[in-house]
Amino acid sequence: MPQFAKILSKYHGFKCTVLFAINKQTGEIEPTVLDNIPGLEALDSADLLVIMARFRNLPDEQMKHIDDYLKAGKPVIGIRTATHSFKISKGTYAQYSYDSKVAGWEGGFGRRVLGETWITTTASIIAVRTRHRRPGPGEEPHRSRLPGHLGSVRRLHRPLPQPEGCVPVIMGQVLEGMNPTDKPVTDVKNNPMMPIA
Numbered sequence: 001m002p003q004f005a006k007i008l009s010k011y012h013g014f015k016c017t018v019l020f021a022i023n024k025q026t027g028e029i030e031p032t033v034l035d036n037i038p039g040l041e042a043l044d045s046a047d048l049l050v051i052m053a054r055f056r057n058l059p060d061e062q063m064k065h066i067d068d069y070l071k072a073g074k075p076v077i078g079i080r081t082a083t084h085s086f087k088i089s090k091g092t093y094a095q096y097s098y099d100s101k102v103a104g105w106e107g108g109f110g111r112r113v114l115g116e117t118w119i120t121t122t123a124s125i126i127a128v129r130t131r132h133r134r135p136g137p138g139e140e141p142h143r144s145r146l147p148g149h150l151g152s153v154r155r156l157h158r159p160l161p162q163p164e165g166c167v168p169v170i171m172g173q174v175l176e177g178m179n180p181t182d183k184p185v186t187d188v189k190n191n192p193m194m195p196i197a
Contacts, residue, residue, distance in 0.1 A: 001052055017042040021056075034087075040065040047074065054081035055098075063093040076113055083110030084118035 005016035019040065021033040034057050043049060043065045058066075070076070078085070084098035086109050095105035098117045107117035174189040175182040 001050070004050070017046070035059065037062060043069040048077065049074065050077045050079065051082045051085055052079040053085040055087040056085055057088050058086075058093075060092045063088075063096065066096075067093060070113060078110070078114040081118070083114055083116050085109055 002018050005018045008014040009016045017039065019037050019042070020029040021031055022028065022036050022038055023030040023033050024036055034055055037053075037056065037058060040058075040062045046069065049066075049069055086093075086096040086098060088094045088097040094100065095102040095112075096109040098108045098110050100106060100108035105112050110117035173184050176185055
């Protein structure tokens with residue numbers, strides 16, 4: 001995230017603020033700290049939130065800035081584990097939890113804001129070939145500029161059925177081996193293929 005912010009700032013003129021989980025005792029960055037991301041008041045004047053977080057259980061005074069930002073209708077870009085950014089079992093912002101059952105917030109922040117929540121992860125790191133589908137009539141033409149196949153090695157997150165009107169651009173396909181040219185597996189991991197973007 002810092003490099004992404006640096007590129008946006010240096011080459012595109014954006015003012016960027018990057019926040020980290022901070023150990024309250026040492027004051028040092030510590031990714032395993034789930035309950036402290038100081039500086040979220042930067043959202044009060046932000047035009048875009050780019051979030052890459054996992055299972056955070058932030059105090060109300062920090063969550064309030066996220067809640068206010070979203071209620072203002074401002075845009076959000078979620079990266080990787082953002083679908084399960086929050087794991088809050090009770091309290092004022094429990095509806096943000098990835099496993100929320102609160103009416104209107106089923107699936108929490110991920111489902112409500114990003115369109116999906118976390119269900120499960122493939123058991124091990126796997127090779128994935130992504131395929132994009134060509135745009136249909138009336139759909140966005142930018143998809144036709146994507147390469148037909150992209151290769152990577154990662155875990156895939158199993159999604160729920162996509163909300164009405166949500167059209168994935170890139171689908172992940174699990175392969176038998178670790179090379180992008182390997183054959184796809186024929187079990188439940190590819191049925192259906194998983195949306196990547």
